[in-house]
Amino acid sequence: MDKPKEIRGKFFFLFMATFVFLLCLAMRTPRTYGSVPQPRRASDACPSRTSSETITPLNNTKHLLVSAYMDRREAGSDVRIIGIFKRDSIRPLHCVFCCAGRLSSTTPGTIMQHSDHFGFPYATTDVMCRIPRDCNATHVDLLTQPGRVRPLHQSWLPIRNQKTNEKKKTEEFQFNFTVCISNLFGDYNNVLQVAQSLEMYRLLGVDRVVIYNTTCGPDLDRLLRGYVQEGFVEMVPWPIDRHLNPSRGWLFSQSGGDLHYFGQLTTLNECVYRSMERSRYVLLNDIDEIIMPYRHDNLTAMMDALQRQHPHTGEFLIENHIFPKIHFEPSRRFHLPQWDGVPGVNILEHVYREDPDRGSYHPHKMIVQPRLVVWTSVHEVIEKMGQRFKVPMDFCRIVHVRVSLRGSLTLDQLNVDKRLWDFQEKLIPRVDEALGRAGLLLSTEGRS
Numbered sequence: 001m002d003k004p005k006e007i008r009g010k011f012f013f014l015f016m017a018t019f020v021f022l023l024c025l026a027m028r029t030p031r032t033y034g035s036v037p038q039p040r041r042a043s044d045a046c047p048s049r050t051s052s053e054t055i056t057p058l059n060n061t062k063h064l065l066v067s068a069y070m071d072r073r074e075a076g077s078d079v080r081i082i083g084i085f086k087r088d089s090i091r092p093l094h095c096v097f098c099c100a101g102r103l104s105s106t107t108p109g110t111i112m113q114h115s116d117h118f119g120f121p122y123a124t125t126d127v128m129c130r131i132p133r134d135c136n137a138t139h140v141d142l143l144t145q146p147g148r149v150r151p152l153h154q155s156w157l158p159i160r161n162q163k164t165n166e167k168k169k170t171e172e173f174q175f176n177f178t179v180c181i182s183n184l185f186g187d188y189n190n191v192l193q194v195a196q197s198l199e200m201y202r203l204l205g206v207d208r209v210v211i212y213n214t215t216c217g218p219d220l221d222r223l224l225r226g227y228v229q230e231g232f233v234e235m236v237p238w239p240i241d242r243h244l245n246p247s248r249g250w251l252f253s254q255s256g257g258d259l260h261y262f263g264q265l266t267t268l269n270e271c272v273y274r275s276m277e278r279s280r281y282v283l284l285n286d287i288d289e290i291i292m293p294y295r296h297d298n299l300t301a302m303m304d305a306l307q308r309q310h311p312h313t314g315e316f317l318i319e320n321h322i323f324p325k326i327h328f329e330p331s332r333r334f335h336l337p338q339w340d341g342v343p344g345v346n347i348l349e350h351v352y353r354e355d356p357d358r359g360s361y362h363p364h365k366m367i368v369q370p371r372l373v374v375w376t377s378v379h380e381v382i383e384k385m386g387q388r389f390k391v392p393m394d395f396c397r398i399v400h401v402r403v404s405l406r407g408s409l410t411l412d413q414l415n416v417d418k419r420l421w422d423f424q425e426k427l428i429p430r431v432d433e434a435l436g437r438a439g440l441l442l443s444t445e446g447r448s
Helices: 002-028 191-204 220-228 260-275 299-309 419-437
Strands: 064-070 079-086 094-099 111-112 122-129 137-143 159-160 177-186 208-213 233-237 279-285 288-294 312-322 362-367 371-375 379-382 385-391 395-404
Touching: 002 362, 064 362, 094 122, 094 385, 122 220, 122 260, 177 260, 177 299, 191 220, 191 288, 191 419, 208 220, 208 299, 220 233, 220 419, 260 279, 260 312, 260 371, 288 299, 288 362, 288 419, 299 312, 312 379, 362 371, 362 379
Parallel strands: 064 159, 177 208, 177 279, 208 233, 312 385, 312 395
Antiparallel strands: 064 079, 079 122, 094 137, 111 122, 137 159, 279 362, 288 395, 312 362, 371 379
16 A cells, blocks of 8 residues: 555646746746737738839739829719720739738729820720728729739839828928929930930929929939039939830831830839829920910919919810020020030020921820819820810910921021020029039139
8 A cells, every 4th residue: 555655646746847847948938929919811811012113014914013192083083093005915814902901802093095196006004993981091002803812922102192181281292383294215315415404494483393204314413413413314214214214206117116105104104103192283385385474483383373364174285395405596695605615505595496397297285284184195185174276376376395296487587586585594503503513514614
């Protein structure tokens, strides 16, 4: 009887010793595991990777995505995704949202290809998406198949134009006038004309200039960096040549390539939506064009007068008038020595203006109210919510110093137009300051 009791006592002692040892070990070990929440399923978390690029390839397609904007102007849609799609490869797409960190269910996307593509294989294309209920959407992406999403493979686009204050009056804008410039490519280095145009726009009341840049020359890059630093220019990288073979021309049958004029139609539309909540008016034109009022000293006074006369107009067409750069004002009073070494055209020296050939198509450029624009082309708005008005040329016209369109005209067949000279006293020192800031202004010391 004593032997079994002895064995049971040893087992009991061993059990208690083991229990005490494990209890002490548990108390000394940091509670690391207890503080970690249960991991979410991969399909519930987002975003894993937000696109920081201005051009983002869409997975499993030949399409490119550019940006996404809140847009509830069309029934049944909440978000507009701007993209560049291959026209012969369009298939159904599905929208998926990041709802403040939570993944949404998918909703069908409505694909809307812009009508102007000039025969190129790729075209500006919008995808309209509906946000699911109870989703505070911050990001969006597109899927080729509905259902389960793999966030690790997604490149989410942030949804812009989210109103931070719903009570904000629609009349309050950060800017009155924004100029949209598309596109710089081919190492463009027309420094002097760009500096003169930007400073001229400042004198006319423009608050911001948005430029889509593929490539530009080193001198122009230095100039524009100064404008970016002071906040007047917003440079948008536009590396379209990394994704496609962009054309330098406007018509596929003549120039070939994948996309019209380095994606000009896409950037113009993107700039309209980029400016929609921030700018009262948007000017859609090229870097070497100035939309010039002839009856008013600035664009604000001009547009106030036009809107009073045409209150329901959202698109104002401005005639383009060429000032041939081969003809110089004979006195050469504005051939300034400090600008001799600056590459580019001096627009103050060109005062001879062509009359347009009324027997052929004559393009315009535009001033628009962006909130009334749905789609724009280069020379007119394709789809809009307001009316259109062609501004008389004695009221406003484009000053465009470039190669002549009517080279057969002699000098006495041209019109003398010195409107730019009305601003020369303020324009010249401003241009000097901008060129000097970029280290491009030649010193006049020691000149005879």
